[in-house]
Amino acid sequence: MTITGRQMKKWVAGGTLILVTALTARAGNITGTVRAQGPENQPGQAGGGGAYQGRRYKFVEKIDYEAVTDFVVYIDQLVAPPAGPLPAAVVQKDANFEPHVLPVVVGTTVRWPNEDDIFHNVFSMTETQSFDLGFYKKEKVPEIRFDRLGRVDIFCAIHTNMHCIILVLPNPFFAVADAKRRFAIKNVPPGTYRLKAWHERMPSQVRDITVPADGDVKIDFTLGFAEIPKS
Numbered sequence: 001m002t003i004t005g006r007q008m009k010k011w012v013a014g015g016t017l018i019l020v021t022a023l024t025a026r027a028g029n030i031t032g033t034v035r036a037q038g039p040e041n042q043p044g045q046a047g048g049g050g051a052y053q054g055r056r057y058k059f060v061e062k063i064d065y066e067a068v069t070d071f072v073v074y075i076d077q078l079v080a081p082p083a084g085p086l087p088a089a090v091v092q093k094d095a096n097f098e099p100h101v102l103p104v105v106v107g108t109t110v111r112w113p114n115e116d117d118i119f120h121n122v123f124s125m126t127e128t129q130s131f132d133l134g135f136y137k138k139e140k141v142p143e144i145r146f147d148r149l150g151r152v153d154i155f156c157a158i159h160t161n162m163h164c165i166i167l168v169l170p171n172p173f174f175a176v177a178d179a180k181r182r183f184a185i186k187n188v189p190p191g192t193y194r195l196k197a198w199h200e201r202m203p204s205q206v207r208d209i210t211v212p213a214d215g216d217v218k219i220d221f222t223l224g225f226a227e228i229p230k231s
């Protein structure tokens, strides 16, 4: 193969362009932790006491706020995405939805494969998006596109514990905290943003943060109940 001068020029120009883009596309990371704190002055907190010892309430489960998971931390405003929506899926396995919480950028299509040998169903009554995929096993993998921002609660009409949440977000700069409550949102364009920490059954928290052109900004959240107005 002979390489013409013209081709060579084109390649060099292309290479230069990539190099320049790599140098100018600066980005930082947002890292930190997010944890939950139970309500203050919870009635019956000290030792549980009284009625909890009785037969009727012995098996009532209390929330262990130290063990709470499925926190999502995200930039709560429009930010130009670096790429289009990525493919996403919620799997039905052992009569559960996996994952329980799935954040996606608006416009994402989510697949719903059933990996069990029993029938499942997928439906939602959420105002922004309601649907019913009927009953199915492995014969098909339905898809749903999420085009409206917000939280979509999804259930299976057959099984008690099958509930999951699709959190439809305005940009791809989000992260689910890991088992140690740590999160990392990577390659964020430098700037000042509204960063939100979210949990399905606790009040969200918003902070302003400034992402540097290079390096990390660190932030720790503790979600609690202090902000809930007392009626």
Ligand SMILES: [Cu+2]
Residues within 6 Å of the ligand: 095, 119, 120, 121, 156, 157, 158, 159, 162
């Ligand atoms: Cu089911």
